[in-house]
Amino acid sequence: MKYMLLIYEDDADRVANMDERMPNCAAYAQAMMKAGIYVGGERLRAIGSTTTVRVTDGKTRVVDGPYAESKEQLAGFHVIDVPDLDTALAWAARCPSASRGVVEVRPVWPTQLPG
Amino acid sequence: MEPEREAAVRDAAEAVARRSYGKLVALLAARTRDVAGAEDALADAFAAAIADWPASGIPKNPEAWLMTVARRKQIDYARRRRSRLDADGHLRLMAEEIEAAAAAESAVPDERLSLMFACAHPAIDPGIRAPLILQTILGFDAATIGSAFLVSPATMAQRLVRAKSKIREAGIPFHVPERSELPGRLEAVLEAIYAAFAEGWSDPAGTEVRRRNLAEEGIWLGRLVASLLPDEPEALGLLALMLYAQARRDARRDAQGEYVPLTDQDPSLWDVSLIEEAEAVLARASALPGSGRYQLEAAVQSAHVVRRLTGHSDWAAIERIYDALLAMTSSPVVAINRAIAIAETRGAATGLEALDALADPPRLANYQPYWAARAGLLERTGAVEDADTAYERAIGLESDPAVRRFLQRRRSQLRCTRNSPSR
Secondary structure: OEEEEEEEEEHHHHHHOHHHHHHHHHHHHHHHHHOOOEEEEEEOOOHHHOEEEEEEOOEEEEEEOOOOOOOEEEEEEEEEEOOOHHHHHHHHHHOHHHHOOEEEEEEOOOOOOOO | OOHHHHHHHHHHHHHHHHHHHHHHHHHHHHHHOOHHHHHHHHHHHHHHHHHHHHHHOOOOOHHHHHHHHHHHHHHHHHHHHOOHHHHHHHHHHHHHHHHHHHHHOOOOOOOHHHHHHHHOOOOOOHHHHHHHHHHHHHOOOHHHHHHHOOOOHHHHHHHHHHHHHHHHHHOOOOOOOOOOOHHHHHHHHHHHHHHHHHHHHOOOOOOOHHHHHHHHHHHHHHHHHHHHOOOOHHHHHHHHHHHHHHHOHHHHEOOOOOEOOHHHOOHHHOOHHHHHHHHHHHHHHHHOOOOOHHHHHHHHHHHHHOHHHHOOOOHHHHHHHHHHHHHHHOOHHHHHHHHHHHHHHHOHHHHHHHHHOOOOHHHHOOOHHHHHHHHHHHHHHOOHHHHHHHHHHHHHHOOOHHHHHHHHHHHHHHHHOOOOOOO
16 A cells, blocks of 8 residues: 655754754665665755645635645655555654654555546 | 244344354455445345345354355455456455355454454544444444444444544554554553443443443453453453453442442352452463553452452552552552552551642542542541532532432431541
């Protein structure tokens, strides 16, 4: 099963300490690759770089900033392919960000493309 | 069909249902993790049994028969529901399993423990774990579970459906956790079983049959877990604890339906065979390394029921066990019981000091057992005015009318014994 690990962290703190923390995050991603479970993932730019789009009655509204304001923001994600939730939770617990913020584990709902 | 034959078949099907329901659900759901689908397939298989068995006779291995039919039903559903692409491999696997089961004609393997660990997984809301186990292992319907847990049938049904789709969609595994994880995960399973038992036990008048049965079902589940994990002291400890409690169930009320506290219960009303079984189970638990909350609580019960032989509870042992429990749990409930034990071993005033020393009074301000214990100890030290106030608090916080009447009687007796403290 594929799971997405969504990483939420205090955004200002994360961005300020990125250089120092990056080696651990890279090692974590590397470990998932070595285990043969890694599908993909990225870190995200600072929350201030977000632009939110909504289409209402055919009109596109573009707003500066994130949809939801909160201290802990989506910081990045990984997608892994593992047999079950327990395995996914064990990998989520190894994520360095799990001890600073939280990691949400959500099963991927596969899309069935036509054709 | 002759009515007698039909009745015999129905009885046989019901007997298998009772014995095998959880086993079959566990096996049917193990691969797909689709508990609701497994239950549907099994319901169809039971319907088929009631239709077929009168003519064909009850099969030699009814479990295997039901399993095979239910598997075929599952394949039918899957064919109808799934796209050809992703279903093929799945269907082939299931078909192979059917062949293997039919060829082997062996006993149906018991995966109920795995199912229980899925139901009590940390990813499942703690409040729904016990109902989920009752439904998937014992086949209780939502209405019965709802009435036992005092939730409307519709709400209970909705919560059960949500929990089952969580198991399927989140990919919660059906397996007994690794040794290193087992203690924490087993605790959740035992907690759910104890919650089911406690719901049943908390109906002391026995007026609500559904709730009373729940205590027996809790013990049944406790026996099942203890037999599947015979070397886990806490599984044995929980079983012993429930057996001790069940042994005293009828002694909790007198002939008029009035509340009788443990220390005033007539030991001749206790169920000796349940007590003996509890003692044997507890002895087995004690022989294993490690001890936990349930084993210690069972040991407290053991020290109480010794009264049937010696005429008095072993309060010194009870105090020691509560010391250990307090160190383990730091629970205020344990601290209150420890203070009551101290009052027995070292006098009411010392017990009262232990109660006063409780670290977290705000949490206890609305906790009935605290005020009831306090009232009793104050009464024994002769502090009639304070005891009166404490009884008033306890009465105001009590929800069981029989216990409320008991406290009211104690409170009014305060006035009669005003100048002659009992101890």
